[in-house]
Amino acid sequence: MVVECSTDEIAAAVRDYDGVTRKRAIGEIINSLRIVTPNVPVSFGDDAALIQNGDTGLLLAADGIWSRLLDADPYWAGFCAVLVNVHDIAAMGGIPLAVVDIMSVKDAVVCHEVLRGMYEASAKFCVPVVGGHLHPDAEMNVVDVAILGTVNPADAIYSHTAQVGNRVVAAIDLHGRIHPSCAMNWDSATLRTAEEVRAQINVMHTLGERHLVTGGKDISNPGVIGTLGMLLETSRKGAEVCLDDIPRPDLDELGITFEHWVRMYPGMGFICSVPVESVDTVIGLFTGVGMAAADIGVVTDSQKLIIRHGDDESTVFDLKKQGIMGIPMVD
Amino acid sequence: MVVECSTDEIAAAVRDYDGVTRKRAIGEIINSLRIVTPNVPVSFGDDAALIQNGDTGLLLAADGIWSRLLDADPYWAGFCAVLVNVHDIAAMGGIPLAVVDIMSVKDAVVCHEVLRGMYEASAKFCVPVVGGHLHPDAEMNVVDVAILGTVNPADAIYSHTAQVGNRVVAAIDLHGRIHPSCAMNWDSATLRTAEEVRAQINVMHTLGERHLVTGGKDISNPGVIGTLGMLLETSRKGAEVCLDDIPRPDLDELGITFEHWVRMYPGMGFICSVPVESVDTVIGLFTGVGMAAADIGVVTDSQKLIIRHGDDESTVFDLKKQGIMGIPMVD
Known part of the structure; x- marks a missing residue:
């Protein structure tokens, strides 16, 4: 079994990771700067x-x-x-x-x-x-x-539009390496050809054009779970995620733990909220460009990000109580 | 007489001002980064x-x-x-x-x-x-x-297109103050209303739309003479400038020297190369929004920026020998 520690331990590791905690000052800045202009429908939080x-x-x-x-x-x-x-x-x-x-x-x-x-x-x-x-x-x-x-x-993909009942699809290029200079970076882009990385980047454009997803983000420093948390915060939704389904390379061979992996910046990774009927197509488009993609869970209205592993379950973020970014919402 | 020191002293003051000298590392960076893409006709140097x-x-x-x-x-x-x-x-x-x-x-x-x-x-x-x-x-x-x-x-104003024989027009909003926190900053923008500053900013758009100038830059940290030098470097031209014609506030009242003034960041200032027949119109548009504007000299093919005051004359920059930015040219 790859997931060796408890969901509580993983939840705490993600929540307290400075890749996540350093996002907290964003909300205050937005509060200070926002002016409303009709030609900017989407700004902070996306x-x-x-x-x-x-x-x-x-x-x-x-x-x-x-x-x-x-x-x-x-x-x-x-x-x-x-x-x-x-x-x-x-x-x-x-x-x-x-x-x-x-x-x-x-x-x-x-x-x-x-x-x-x-x-x-x-x-x-x-x-x-x-x-x-x-x-x-x-x-x-x-x-x-x-x-x-x-x-x-009309084809843009946002962070604030995930819908309850959507599946959460995570896509990561596993053809890579732990970057020799930075243990928290998974590097695939330097190993891939220009044609390969451009095709990977272009998948999101295709998903937008074909209206196959309701929301999406690139997986950044907060890692796959932390980034999903940011998507949910901006969408004011929750999710239940099955840890076993998160795409991963051979962690034993790499000598890293699962909680290390989920906090890594994956170099080429996206997290999307996907209507049930589009899940297979979305996964197919990602796998078509050499990325591992999987349905890892469901979007809920709880505003909690819950992770599951077997019978074990923990709340990573209770976004009603505390946001990751603390972005003020304008309705 | 406002200009009290020699043109040599002013030339040296401008040339050695760190607002000017710190532009020198730009060329090396551009050399390292430039990739040619057909949809980007103008980039570094503008x-x-x-x-x-x-x-x-x-x-x-x-x-x-x-x-x-x-x-x-x-x-x-x-x-x-x-x-x-x-x-x-x-x-x-x-x-x-x-x-x-x-x-x-x-x-x-x-x-x-x-x-x-x-x-x-x-x-x-x-x-x-x-x-x-x-x-x-x-x-x-x-x-x-x-x-x-x-x-x-078709209406864009560039830095690399000044033509020999053009007049050099400098426009500065003199309705301002030496910024209390920074002696090298002339601040007019905080004293003007939103309508006034927007009208000033819009003059350049009008100049472009009406094709009244061949080139232009905003006057930045290098000051009026230093910024003109950057325009000339990018255009591979020279200029002869009459110091007495440079717009200035009452320097005695402000208690600053002329060589201080010409090195200041003016907060709202532009320098343009203007065909002779458009000079009056251009000056009229700037004065119409409360800015002082004047014909301060002529663009030459010498690649030298020469300043004049009475019978006194000095070369500030010999751009063939040493550029301000050292931007490599692509033809």
């Missing part, structure tokens, strides 16, 4: 903001790289800076167009490596870096990227 | 990248706030983070749509003040903050903003 420009939907997002990763491996940090932004657009069902980078640089060698990683991801995903800003005299190294994409507004 | 999306021109830019400013006044730094990005879009003749912010936060009080400033600028210019990224556990405070805008590609 992976990208949707800006309506005539008939076109424009997607704008920004993501930064955790300094922990930058210290461990600046090349990989640069690669990820582009990767996570491409995922933000893909998660919305969009097509990424271009990125800008903003770097604070203390150390020229680090800077060079970041740029090398950024360039390779940019070329691999065919998303050009078109500008940016440089702080040449910083006290620390920081790398941030913002991205522009497009989507047909 | 105030924003132009991405062709069907018939629509999308503008994407990013700008960060100098830590010096953030330390001095986090509210003003937050305000400026939005302001400078709005200027990047305006400088291209575009319409700003939305921004995303990326913050590294060490100090909650600083964060709160940055957000307050960002919110007020966002509301004043009617450009919503639609998302972003937060590093909650940083060693230093950093605030960066990226912006999305649109422009009709």
Whole structure:
């Protein structure tokens, strides 16, 4: 049996993981900044903001790289800076167009490596870096990227629209490795060809166009369960998840525990809420591009994320009591 | 006489100002990142990248706030983070749509003040903050903003298209103050109403639509002469500028020197290359929104930026020998 510890232990490991807890300051920031504009139907809480420009939907997002990763491996940090932004657009069902980078640089060698990683991801995903800003005299190294994409507004995939009764589908590219510089990163993208990663990214666009999902997110630092929690928080829903069904590589061979795996940033992973009748099609599209995909549970109205393993069951998040991001809702 | 020191002294003051010298690392970064994509006709070296999306021109830019400013006044730094990005879009003749912010936060009080400033600028210019990224556990405070805008590609204003024989028009809102927290910042935007600043920003859009200028930039940290130098570098041109013609407030009353003034970030200022026959119209449009505008010189083919005062003359930049940004050109 792969899941060796109790659901309580896994729930606590996810809940207390700093990949999750560091999302908590987001709500306060949103409260401070939100102004209502009619051409921005979706902004905070989703992976990208949707800006309506005539008939076109424009997607704008920004993501930064955790300094922990930058210290461990600046090349990989640069690669990820582009990767996570491409995922933000893909998660919305969009097509990424271009990125800008903003770097604070203390150390020229680090800077060079970041740029090398950024360039390779940019070329691999065919998303050009078109500008940016440089702080040449910083006290620390920081790398941030913002991205522009497009989507047909009618086909966009959101985080706030999961429906009760939907199945939860998790898709992860298991053809990868624990990144040698960062034990919490599962890296598949550097091992795949450009054609393979572009096909994987494009699946979300297809899911949007064919209206096969009601909601979706890319799996980011909070890991598969933490990211599902964020989807549920934004949708004001709950879910019941069967841990045994979560796609995973051979953990024994890798020498990591299940609770380690579910907290990992998977490099190429998505979590979607899917109407029952579309589950097979969605799973088929992901497996068609070499990703492992599975129905791992159901969306409920409880606003609790509950994990199950055999007869064991625990609540990871009670989102009515405490949100992960604490995003204030506007109705 | 307002200009009291020699042109040599002013040339050196501009050339050696760190607002100018810190632009030098840009070229190396561009060399590392550029990939050629047919839908991005303009990127590095301009105030924003132009991405062709069907018939629509999308503008994407990013700008960060100098830590010096953030330390001095986090509210003003937050305000400026939005302001400078709005200027990047305006400088291209575009319409700003939305921004995303990326913050590294060490100090909650600083964060709160940055957000307050960002919110007020966002509301004043009617450009919503639609998302972003937060590093909650940083060693230093950093605030960066990226912006999305649109422009009709046929009406876009570039930095690389100044023509020999054009007049150089500088426009600055002199209705302002030396910012109390930062002696190198001229602040007009916080003193003007929302209607006034929006009308000022919109002049560049009008100039683009009416094809009245051949090139333009917003005047940023390098000040009026330094920014003109960047325009000339990108256009591979030179200019001769008459210092007496540069718009200025009453410097004696303010207690600052002319060489201080020309290095200031003017808060609302643009520099344009203008065909002779359009100069009066361009100046009229700027003065119509309360900005001081003047013909300060001529674009030449020398690739030298020369300043004149009476019989005194000095070369500020010999751009053939050393660029300000060192941006590699692709022909």
